[in-house]
Amino acid sequence: MQPMRLTAIKFIFLLSFSSAYANEISNSIVLFDMSLGYNILQALQNNGFFNSLHVHSIYAPTLKNNQAMDKSITITSSLTELNGKSIAHYSLFGIDGKNQQYRLWWQLEQNSSLTEGALLRIVNLAINSRNNTINETLLNDFLYENDINNFAVRYNFENSENAIDEYSALVKISPSSDHYFWRTTIELILLNSFGLINYFVNKDANIVDWEYQPNGEGFKRKILDGWCLDTNNFRTNSLYHIYAGIIYYQTARSNNYGPFASFIWCFAGSTFWEYIGEYREQVSTNDQIFTPIGGLIFGEGLRQLGLYAERNISLGIIRGVICFILDPMRFINRQLDRWFGGEFTFHLQFINPAQTIISNAIIEQLR
Amino acid sequence: MKRKFSHIFFLCIVTTLLFPYxxxxxxxxxxxxxxxxxxxxxxxxxxxxxxxxxxxxxxxxxxxxxxxxxxxxxxxxxxxxxxxxxxxxxxxxxxxxxxxxxxxxxxxxxxxxxxxxxxxxxxxxxxQNNGVSPKNPHFTSLSIGYSRTNDNTDILPEKKKGGYYLALSYTYDPSQLTGLEWMRLNFGEFLTINAWAVIDTDPINRNYINENFLNFDIIILGRHCQKENTKHRYRLLYGFFTGMEYFRPGWKDNILLWNHSLYQDQPHIQYMLWRAIACRICSTYFCNYGIYTVNFMVGLGPSINSSLFAVGWDQEEELHRSPLFQSLTGSKQNYYYSTAYPISLSLAAEYLWRFNFTFSYNFYFFYASDPAIRNEKAYDIVHILKPSIGIQLTEKLLVQINWEHWHIHSMLNGKHTSHSWNRFFMETKYYF
Known part of the structure; x- marks a missing residue:
């Protein structure tokens, strides 16, 4: 009995080990670079990119390993030449919660800055579909995101019935919210720095308002003295400060913040100027009111007018000049967005079991 | 047999009953x-x-x-x-x-x-991005014309006595295109911008009367209501707004010294106010006999404004002015911090046999609210009345004549003073 009991324990142990392994595989992302010399997925794995998705990733040296992983997400990459350009082609094979097999594929230029952003969006879509159908996930979650600009469906008509062959969507990859936060902060500091240069160029006009020494004691007194109504001229108070507010507001607005958040940023920009920029002067109550409020009211109005001009004027240079005058920070930040972001199109195809065999065979051959 | 029939009968009954289901x-x-x-x-x-x-x-x-x-x-x-x-x-x-x-x-x-x-x-x-809607929610007009400000009742334009008039009016109002009976409007879903400026035709001899005005109003929270039938349509928009308004008689810094002859020749007021909160009602009735509009707004908020008591001073008087006018050093621009209570009402009848008639009344009460000058008991009241008549040459082109009457009443330390002037202007307005 003893040897039999040992064998049984060993069997149970192996079974549990293998099921744990299978479970690990089923919740993993299997990565496979098909083109020799282009190991982008391996490089991303080594950089810890897939760890950020909170799923285990396995770099598969051969396809045979993949075939056993029926519940896993498999991502493949390959490199092709198209019109003299090296194009990276990515495919994601997955199975949704209702056992529907599907393939998501997209193409990017080799070494595109969108590689990680695109992978992140697509892998998240695949992970979320594990508890639902891929259709539902696409329609319910993915398309609610505001960065989908175009969504197309290809239909077929088989056995006198409509069916979907393929979905495709144009996805805009925008910089992250952290990126926008830091960009807004840096831009506001830069704007205040330009203001400071102007302030010291016109030092003679401003020196009359200086009350504090530029040291710790002076700053402490400034804090304790609080705010007061200033005696600057009408134009400074009613035009220059409001213009500064407009620029602060439009800076935040063009960095994807809403009206209220932009108003807060505008107030922060004004506070920074009053405490740090004009560090030798007492903080002005009227400036602290008119700068953010003026920024909100005029800034939002001019932004609206700028968008109106952008959509209704066809001439390139004239439109550019008008838009720059009305909303200069939007003009600048849209250019920056183009540098730090971009667009890509992904396709979703449904795979039936017969197709799976064919596609696996194709992959095997390609390998 | 009898039992078999009863079975068939039962089945028929069940089928018949289930069929409609x-x-x-x-x-x-x-x-x-x-x-x-x-x-x-x-x-x-x-x-x-x-x-x-x-x-x-x-x-x-x-x-x-x-x-x-x-x-x-x-x-x-x-x-x-x-x-x-x-x-x-x-x-x-x-x-x-x-x-x-x-x-x-x-x-x-x-x-x-x-x-x-x-x-x-x-x-x-x-x-899918399939272009912009043919329905345009942006209503823009641009005006050019001739304006003359007079310190007396002489309102007719004379050669070299006025300035070129430029104006922009912009309204963003998408809710009226929806055709919905009512809907809530959130921040920014209705806004108006009005701006005008006068460019003096003879600046040196007339002391640069380059009046400039700017007004932005933006909805915070409101409601759009509409009732429509084949003969007429009634549209009501109301809500809380915030806005800023600015008026100055000139845009060159040097003429804003209060001993400048501009202010002696033509006393003016200048102000910049923030309507922190304003209640506004815009009501429009469309029918076969024209379009009738009533606009009313009342608000309050902080402001900066001048006073007639700071007009016509010589250099010596400049140094001994009231503490109300604080800028003793540097800028020499005499304004005070106040709380403004602006009210505006406008009535318009448009497309009455191609004629447009409008009448507007603006009232501003500026009350000194800087704690340092509260004892000065200062306030300024401004009334602006403006009737206009225009003719619609085409659907997009309007020629209009306007007459504005300004009256300012200032108080400082129990002393009162007032002044009135007229502004006459003709404009050709193009609607985009």
Missing amino acids: FAISEVHNEDVVVSSILSRFEQMLKKKGWYTQKDDFTCKAFRFESDYHEIVAQLSASRKNTLTSFEVTIIKNGNLTIKTFTFKNTSPNYADTAEKIITSHLVSLAL
Whole structure:
């Protein structure tokens, strides 16, 4: 009995080990670079990119390993030449919660800055579909995101019935919210720095308002003295400060913040100027009111007018000049967005079991 | 035999009773699918920031974000034996698309499949960038003309006695395009900008009377209501607004010294106010006999403004002015911090046999509120009356003559003074 009991324990142990392994595989992302010399997925794995998705990733040296992983997400990459350009082609094979097999594929230029952003969006879509159908996930979650600009469906008509062959969507990859936060902060500091240069160029006009020494004691007194109504001229108070507010507001607005958040940023920009920029002067109550409020009211109005001009004027240079005058920070930040972001199109195809065999065979051959 | 007949009879009864149930449930099933598709589509658009309105077979959606986009989706279903066809009609920004989908209603997943495919189709059309709506929510006009400010009753324009007049008027009002009976308006979903400036034709001899005015109003929270029939339409918009208004008689710094002859020759007021909160009602009635509009706004907020008591000083007096005018050193510009209570009312009758008549009245009460000068008991009251008459040359071109009467009443330390002047201007207004 003893040897039999040992064998049984060993069997149970192996079974549990293998099921744990299978479970690990089923919740993993299997990565496979098909083109020799282009190991982008391996490089991303080594950089810890897939760890950020909170799923285990396995770099598969051969396809045979993949075939056993029926519940896993498999991502493949390959490199092709198209019109003299090296194009990276990515495919994601997955199975949704209702056992529907599907393939998501997209193409990017080799070494595109969108590689990680695109992978992140697509892998998240695949992970979320594990508890639902891929259709539902696409329609319910993915398309609610505001960065989908175009969504197309290809239909077929088989056995006198409509069916979907393929979905495709144009996805805009925008910089992250952290990126926008830091960009807004840096831009506001830069704007205040330009203001400071102007302030010291016109030092003679401003020196009359200086009350504090530029040291710790002076700053402490400034804090304790609080705010007061200033005696600057009408134009400074009613035009220059409001213009500064407009620029602060439009800076935040063009960095994807809403009206209220932009108003807060505008107030922060004004506070920074009053405490740090004009560090030798007492903080002005009227400036602290008119700068953010003026920024909100005029800034939002001019932004609206700028968008109106952008959509209704066809001439390139004239439109550019008008838009720059009305909303200069939007003009600048849209250019920056183009540098730090971009667009890509992904396709979703449904795979039936017969197709799976064919596609696996194709992959095997390609390998 | 008798028992067999009773069985057949029983079966017949059951079948007969169940037939209407199946018949009804089949018809009902399509309606359920249609309703379910439209509900899902509506939810999706809502999450993407669209305003929606749905009934049994139609979903209407609007998005305003700095523009106006409209989708109308209509669904109808018809059953023919084992096949059910759904006709999907979508009008997005004026572009019509019709597509028919057919499904086998005997299939166990028929409803799910239909829902999935038709929703995908609706979503794909909704997310396609197919241009800007032909309905324009931006109402812009540009005016050029001639303006003359007089310190007496002489209102007629004379050669070299006035200035060129330029004006811009802009309204962003997408809710009126929706045709909805009512809807809530959020921040920025209605805004108006008015700006005008005068460029002096003889600046040196006339001390640069370059009046300039700017007013921005933006809705914080409001409501749009509309009632319509074949003969007339009534539209009401009301809510809380915030805005800023600015007026100055010149834009050159050096003429703002209060001993400048501009202020001695033509006493003016200058102000910049923030309507922190304002209640505004815009009511418009459209009928065959013209368009009638009533606009009313009342608000309050902090402001900066001048006073007639700071006019006509010589250099010596400048140094001994009231503490109300604080800027003793440096700028020499005499204004005080105040709380403003602006009220405005305008009545307009447009397209009355090509004629437009408008009348507006603006009232401002500026009360000194800087704690340092509260004892000075200062205030300024401004009344501006403005009747206008215009003729609509074409649908986009209006020629108008306007007359403005300004009256200012200033008080400082129990002393009163007042002054009036007129402004006459002719303008040609082009509506874009």
